[in-house]
Amino acid sequence: MAQETPQKSPTGFAGSVDGLQLADVLQLKGHNRFSGCITVEYGTAQGMIFFRDGEIIHAEQGKATGVTAFNAIICWPGGKFAIQPKVTTTSRTITESLNYLLLEAHRLMDEAQAGIRQPQPEPQQESRRSLPGIAERALAVPGVTYAVVTDSSGVPQQDGTFEAESLARQGMALTRIGNSLGGLFGVGAVKSAAWQGGNYQLLLFEARNNYLCVAVQGSSQLGQVETDLRAALTARKQG
Template sequence: MTAETAQREKINGFEGSVAGLPLTDVIQLKGQNRFSGCICVEYRERQGMIFFRDGEIIHAEQEGRSGDLALYEIIRWPGGRFSIQPKVTTTSRTIQQSISYLLLEAHRLMDEEQAGLLSPTGSDEAAMTTVRRRMSPIAERLLQIAGVSYAVLLKRDGTTVEDESFEAEALAGRGVALAGIGNRLGSLFGLGETRSAAVHGKGSQLLLFEAKNHYISIAVKTESPLAQVEADIRTAFAARK
C-alpha cells in the first residue's frame, strides 16, 4: 500500500494540522488507544505513511524510504497535514522497536541535525544509522517490551554502556542509587548484594536487574502494571538463555 493508493481510495478519516497538534503527540495517542490503521502525512509536495497495529508502529513509507528511517524523516517535517485512516492496513513489517524508542531516536536525530552533525536534507542515511545505534543491544530489546519507556545498561559505578544520552545518564543515576540502597539493606539483613529491585512511585516506576558485572536500569510507564512488565522481562531473558 503506497501513499498514492491511499489517496485514491479516499477512505474517510480524521484530518488535522501538524502545526496545531505535534505529530508525535498524535502518534503517542494512537499508541495508547491501541490504534490499527494508518496516519497519512503531507508536507508541501512530500507524502508519508505510518502504519499501526494494536498500538504499535509496524511500518512507514516516505518517497522510496521505508522502515524507521522513513518514520524519522516524516517526524522531522516542520508542518503539514495528517489524516487518520483506520481502514488502511499493510502486510509489511519493517519496524520492530517500541513507540517510546522510536520517538526518542527521532528527537535525538533532530538534535544532531541542529548541532550540524547530520545533513539537513536527511539524506545521509549512513550517519543516521550511526547515531541511531547508540544503545546497547540489551536495552534495544527491552524497549520492545510493552510498558518499558527506556532502558540502559550500566557499569556498577554508574557509567552507561554505549548510550551517552541525557535520558540514559539520568536513568543510570537512579539505578545506581537504587542498587546502593538495596546493597545497604542486604548487608543489614545478611542478604548480600542486590540482584534485582522494583520501585513503584506515584510519578514513576523503576526496575533494576543485575547482569554479570553490570546493572540494567529500566524505566516503566506509570500506567503499566509493574509486576506484569517485570514478568515479561524475566520471560524475555529466560527465552534467550
C-alpha cells in the same frame, strides 16, 4: 510496498500539525491500540505510518521505508495529517517500540541542529561550576554522563551549553510521554521516568516544578544508577 484496502471515501479525520504535535497524535494512537495508517503531507512530500494494535509496524516516505522513513516524517517541521483506520499493510519493517521511535527521532533532530549551530566552546570545568547543586551531585554518580535542571517548560537552569539544551529537550519528550500515560491511567503528572536504549539512557525526576534530566551511559545498569542517584540526592537533603 504497503498494500492498502480500497476506500470509496475518506475515513478518519485530518488536521494540521507541527513536529511535536504529530508525536502527540502518534502517542495517542499507540495508547488507543490503533490499527490503520496515518498519512502525512509536508509541501510536496508525503509519508505513511502504519499501526497494528497500537504499535508502528511500517513507514514509507518516498523511496525510503522502515525507521528511516519514520524519522524523515517525524522530523518535518509542519504539515497535514489524515488518519485512515481502514488502510492496512502486510509489510513489517519496524520492530522498535513507539516510545523508542519517538525518543530516537528527537535525538536525531538534536544531532541535526548540532551540525548547523556553532555553540561557543566553554572549558568543561567552568561549565560545570555554574550548574545547580543538584546537577553537580548527579554528575558525581557513576554512569551519569551529564545532568541538567530545567524549569517546567524545559529551559535549562544555569547551564547555557548545547549539551544541556539537547538533554533538556529529550527530558521534556520523556515528560510528555509520561504525562500522557499518567492522564490515561488517572495517576496525574509524571514524577519520575526512565528510558533505556542500547547506547543512551535517560532518567527524569520532578522536584518543585523543576525537572532533573540525567543522561546515563548505555553500558550502565539503569536501575543501579537510579538507586545510586536517589541515594546521593537523599543523603544531601538529610545532611
